Amino acid sequence: MSSALSPIDPNRPSAARIYDAYLGGTHNFAADRAVADRAAEILPEVPLIARANRDLLRRIVRYAAARGVHQFLDLGSGIPTENNVHQVAREVAPDARVVYVDLDPTAVLYARHLLGDDTQTAIVRGDLRQPAAILAAPEVRDLIDLGRPVAILMIAVLHFMPDGPELDAALHAYREAVAPGSLLAISHVTTNGEPEPTARIAELYNRTGTPLVVRDAARTARFFEGWRLVEPGLVPGPRWRPDDGPVSDAERYLTLAGVAER
Template identity: 45%
Template sequence: MTLSWVPEGVDTGLPSAARLYDYLLGGGHNFAADRALAEKFLKAQPNGRTIARLNRAFLRRAVLFLMDQGIRQFLDLGSGIPTVGNVHEIAQKADPEARVVYVDFEDVAVAHSRLILEGDERATIIQEDMTDPAAVLAAAQRSGLIDFSQPVGVLTVGVFHFVAPEKDPASIVAAYRDAVVPGSHLAFSQFTQDLQPEEMAGVVEVMKKSMNPMFPRTKQEITALFDGFEITEPGIVPLPLWRPDSENDDDPDKAGIYAAVGRKL
């Protein structure tokens, strides 16, 4: 049986990180190979579903924080498969005029995003690789939704751990930083080996069998990526410690991911 939301030519037997994340969040846009990989992921990191939930919650808090800073346009890099609580839903609920450009190269993520965004003139998806900033920025400019003379909220949430060291992560972040005006913000989260190193090593091994191997980074390495940004309080912290809405019982030491937001100087 062919599912209507599966783009032609997609190899459903090759698992992807976007569809694995969708499965961990309880979504339905994943295949048997993705679910099999996810179960291996959960054996290596039993807290995987909680980490996915915490990362999604950070995205919501970060978008609302950026809205409070006056940001009304967002570039969401490696946006993945839309689930409830997408950036445009969060931002446009706060201000219907807010604009969002999603960026992903995964076929299912792009196809489903187009379905979700149909009829929304203030949000779109562009199919580009976020590690090619020139192509992404050109496509964002063509969309007509990003005015680079005004502050932009650049989001790299739960995705930069898929950027290999040989891709020169610092130069990628720097390219986006240099393309936006002062007052723009970078919201960032990614897996780290600083938290639960044994589990993280197991996850890295599991993800070697996917099309998206994983490269966790230390707090020091993440700090370096914020060159040219002023990191806002509370700094680079485990997910549940970044401006929580209320008291929570999530163990920061089991969060697996660091989160931070920086303002371009």
């Protein structure tokens, strides 16, 4: 895939930079912060939800590494922040190899800066709905051995993808490309029985040109077709193997999460 980046438009909000603003990062512009601020006005828990999603990513990566899966393909990786996949994985598996993939040029630019000359990581600019191009990228071929288990991460990204044959075909292609024992991890925006706030946030994103698709558990579960969900199944994000015991108010985080094995 081409390493050339399209120009970064500071006046057009991007999902990756808005998410960075939720996390208190510095890789965003006024247009992104305006959307983040408006989302927090609609739903004050939004920054907390974003941080909880990063904590979920950390737990998933540790789980995969502890199972002996030391290769990670992070699709829709976003802008680098604390507890990146390669950093967390190496706490358990120093030999872990990670390829980050994102379509946003800001995310790719800062990931390249962060990774530097780290030979066990790489960043690819690409759309996860084009699996053939991603899997054929030199960075992926150099670092990921598809003959061994791989953890495919789709954390907080599929809710920016509309339903349709293209997405279905991409998910099928990733499943068929990886070895038995591989993992698929997904987190996804949902409602908590009160859809009005999430509908308003979806409308806000739609106006920025980044559609947000809020799916319920049944629609999200379809993404795991052909995989076997591991315990505890598809659950509110904070309830996926929490570090500190049961979480009583997990539904308010508006996130579903699951990990499945091939």
